[in-house]
Amino acid sequence: MRFDSLLDSVGHTPLVGLPRLSPSADVRLWAKLEDRNPTGSIKDRAALAMIAQAEADGRIKPGDTLLEPTSGNTGISLAMVAKQRGYKLICVMPENTSSERTQLLLMWGAEVIYSPAAGGSNEAVRVAKGLAAEHPDWVMLYQYGNPANAQAHYDGTGPELLADLPTITHFVAGLGTTGTLMGVGRYFREHKPDVEIIAAEPRYGELVYGLRNIDEGFIPELYDASILTSRFSVGPRDAVKRMRELLEVEGIFAGVSTGAILHAAIGTANKCVKAGVSADIAFIVCDGGWKYLSTGAYEGTLDDAEDALDGQLWA
Amino acid sequence: MAVEVRIPTILRSFTGGEKTVSAEGTSLQSVIASLDASYPGIGDRLLDDSGLRRFVNIYLNDEDVRFLDGLSTPVADNDSITILPAVAGG
Numbered sequence: 001m002r003f004d005s006l007l008d009s010v011g012h013t014p015l016v017g018l019p020r021l022s023p024s025a026d027v028r029l030w031a032k033l034e035d036r037n038p039t040g041s042i043k044d045r046a047a048l049a050m051i052a053q054a055e056a057d058g059r060i061k062p063g064d065t066l067l068e069p070t071s072g073n074t075g076i077s078l079a080m081v082a083k084q085r086g087y088k089l090i091c092v093m094p095e096n097t098s099s100e101r102t103q104l105l106l107m108w109g110a111e112v113i114y115s116p117a118a119g120g121s122n123e124a125v126r127v128a129k130g131l132a133a134e135h136p137d138w139v140m141l142y143q144y145g146n147p148a149n150a151q152a153h154y155d156g157t158g159p160e161l162l163a164d165l166p167t168i169t170h171f172v173a174g175l176g177t178t179g180t181l182m183g184v185g186r187y188f189r190e191h192k193p194d195v196e197i198i199a200a201e202p203r204y205g206e207l208v209y210g211l212r213n214i215d216e217g218f219i220p221e222l223y224d225a226s227i228l229t230s231r232f233s234v235g236p237r238d239a240v241k242r243m244r245e246l247l248e249v250e251g252i253f254a255g256v257s258t259g260a261i262l263h264a265a266i267g268t269a270n271k272c273v274k275a276g277v278s279a280d281i282a283f284i285v286c287d288g289g290w291k292y293l294s295t296g297a298y299e300g301t302l303d304d305a306e307d308a309l310d311g312q313l314w315a
Numbered sequence: 316m317a318v319e320v321r322i323p324t325i326l327r328s329f330t331g332g333e334k335t336v337s338a339e340g341t342s343l344q345s346v347i348a349s350l351d352a353s354y355p356g357i358g359d360r361l362l363d364d365s366g367l368r369r370f371v372n373i374y375l376n377d378e379d380v381r382f383l384d385g386l387s388t389p390v391a392d393n394d395s396i397t398i399l400p401a402v403a404g405g
Contacts, residue, residue, distance in 0.1 A: 069403075119402075120402055120403065121402065121403035122402050122403045124403070125403055144403065176403075199379075201379075203397075203399070204402075206323075206324050208402060209323055209324060209325070209399060209400055209402060210324060210325075211325055211400050211402070212325070213325065214325055214326070214360055214368065214370055214371060214400050215368075215370060216370070216400075217369070217370025217371075217400045217401035217402060218370075218401060218402055218403040219369070219370070219401050220403065225381060225382075228382060229382065230378060230379070230382040231378070231379035231381070231382050232374075232377050232378055232379070233372075233374045233377045233378075233379070233397065233399070234377065
């Protein structure tokens, strides 16, 4: 496949069957390999779409400074696109993220400002909003509320899935900004309304939920609950177990958040087997395992990995 | 019907610091009533006039109850309920 530039190659990722993890010949699992994007994660789609849309709207022009709260992948994707298109990028990232994320951000030329570990991404959003208010000339594309984030999946991920798997019955993805689920979900609501849209939400250690008050919670502006069929909370133990199983059984080396998504996908598959219905369940491989090697997720027992991930933003 | 309820850090002031408490009930609504009877005031932090508070997520065996039957969701013996505040991902 040939493209005019790296940015033109974003998306069009392979969908691969999982013949060994699928529970039966009638209930099949399919992995969409989003780690095959230029920076190795699904976030390349949203980053490119947000910058292209802001340029089209006249909100930004080369030379401008962009600001973004991110737990890592979106920042890395934005840094890659920003470098290609001539923008400066400042990322606000929680300090409890893997060291590879900082290294990658710096490599692609971004500046990193850390937000406190306690409170996780909520704190990163709060710090970024404060900085944006202090620096009116910086542009915050704001992945949590930017419609171009979901639109990238409505225009790309959704149609790719339907073209590759016309018999799709379920779509399972991670719930972070909600962009993937909202965009793909909306696409299927319009083009194949029977497809169930299932969210897997990472359940972190207690540090991450360290809010001062329950009214200080955060729901991304993009989130529309009516798009989802169901929503599961997956802890680090199940996520790591599935991530290792995916490597062991199917040879796919994925990150921890993919393990959480696979856990929900396998739960869904088992329900279909029990109900005696056939199913084609597609799920997202968000990124590869490379960025998580330092976290300890691949070493030792499940207990070791669970301890190592406690307090970290692993998805 | 006894169920285990996992309490988030910010609500443990109600449970004397306990991370996991036991409650009774056959629906989520009655489990919350039972919790509030044991730990007065906690119910108010979970519910408002319209039902479940906006930034409160409750999971029955890891499934978000908003996608089950909300407060009417049936609860069975040995089920596990987890209460968490809504936080940002991404």
